[in-house]
Amino acid sequence: MSLFWRIFLLNGVVLVVAVVLLLLGPVTVSTPVLLTEAVVLTVGLAAMLIANAILLRIGLAPLARLTGTMGTIDLLRPGHRLPVTGRAGIAELIRTFNAMLDRLEAERATSAARALSAQEAERHRIAQELHDEIGQTLTAVLLDLKRVADYAPPPVRDDLHQVQETTRNSLDEIRRIARRLRPGVLDELGLTSALRALVAEFSTAGLTVHRHLDRDMPELGKDAELVVYRVAQEALTNAARHAHAHAVDLTLRPVDDGVELCVRDDGIGLGDAGEGAGIRGMRERALLIGADLALGAGPADGTEVCLRIPLRDRNT
Template sequence: MTLFWRIFSLNAAVLVVATVGLLLGPVTVSTPVVLTEAIVLITGLAAMLIANAFLLRVGLSPLDRLTRTMTTVDLLRPGTRLPVSGRAGIAALIRAFNAMLNRLEAERAASAARALSAQEAERRRVAQELHDEIGQTLTAVLLDIKRVADQAPAPVADQLRQVQETTRNSLDEIRRIARRLRPGVLEELGLSSALRALATEFSTAGLAVKRQLGTDLPELSADVELVLYRVAQESLTNVARHSGAHTATLILRRDGDDGVELRIRDDGSGMGSAAEGAGIRGMRERALLIGAILTFAAAPGGGTDVSLRVASGDRGR
């Protein structure tokens, strides 16, 4: 039975019951209407309206749940599904909605994988050009400045050495940017060494990054290691830029038999009610690629606790 006929049947049932009650009951309508008759009719009308409202509320309650879910569903937080309830058309509508969510989540994961793969490839290309082209050019400039400074008079030599120092700082900054774009240490030495280097990089004035890296970690695929590294990098970037924290803790440990967990805690101001930015959305998309669970919570004593858990069945994706 379609939704239209269900609503029609409910209304018809109420009207039939009311009509039968009037036909078989002792109630009559006089001209003019007697007060007692008016009271009986108004009471009957109110009873019909209440019964009709109750039956419609019961019959359409699955649609209310569907509406609430549609307004709150987020593809970056997958798994939201409605239990199939109701009859005929309503149950079919809920099943269609759940199937649509399955399809959208699969398409979102596939498109995110392609986009992030292209992003990583572009990062590698830019990092390579920074290292090979600009890095080598600045190195040659440093050598030329040193040769000229060695032959120049003392006042000019001092100025040239200042220029040399500025150029060297610029070269170091370019190399730092290239390392962030393409973590070569991750490919060469593994995840623990890359996270150790990342913590050292963020341990700047005003922020101390503590490390707790497990020694019994299971074997991880290259994709999982890259996601773990990027989530740690983005989390520490958010801590350094927005939290006002003095201390952050980077934790990587075994979770269960073959799973791993990455946690980044800080003692800053926390997320509060601020909307999630592009960085956090990017972290959620990366977590979806390997089937990991990413959560944000308030850290004990203030600050933010970011957790990324990779189950054993997802490590090889």
């Protein structure tokens, strides 16, 4: 029975009961209406409305839960489904809503995978051009400056040495940017070495980073290793730029049926600020490999970011 007919028959039953009681009962209506008659009719009407409201509240309760879920659902936190309760139209509506969430999560995962794949390809291209084009050009400039400085008079030589130092710093900065865009050490030496290099980079930037990297790590695959690296990179960046942290603990270890990355800082914490593009990017990357990402307060204030990657059914 559809929702329309259920509500219609429900109201019809209440009205029929009221009419039957009025016809068969001892209650009569005089002209003009007596006070006792008005009181009886008012009480009967109130009882009818209360009974109708209670029955409708019970019947439409699943719709209220559905409305609340629709207002708070987040596709970056998948898996939440409503229990199929109620009858006929309501149960079918909840079932359809759950199926719609399945399609939306699958489509979002597919589109996010394409977008992130294109982003990584573009990062790789830019990093390659920075290294091959600009890096080689600045290297050639350094060699020319050295050659000119060898034949220049002392006053000019000092100025040329200063230009050399500035050019060398710019070359180092370009190489650092290229490594951040596409960590070559990740492809060449693996995840553990890439995380060591990442920690060393942030440690030299004024942040004290303590790393705890387990040596006996299971094989994750290239996609999962890249996600772990990017999440660690984003968490360290947030700790340095936004959390005003002084010390960070980075831990990578095997756990039951998976691998866990945890980054804890001693900063100001998340507070009431909403999730920015960086955190949402971490969630999207975690979804690509079926991982769970949890953010919250650390054991001693600050922020804790934990990424857990399952190893079951992993072929890449």
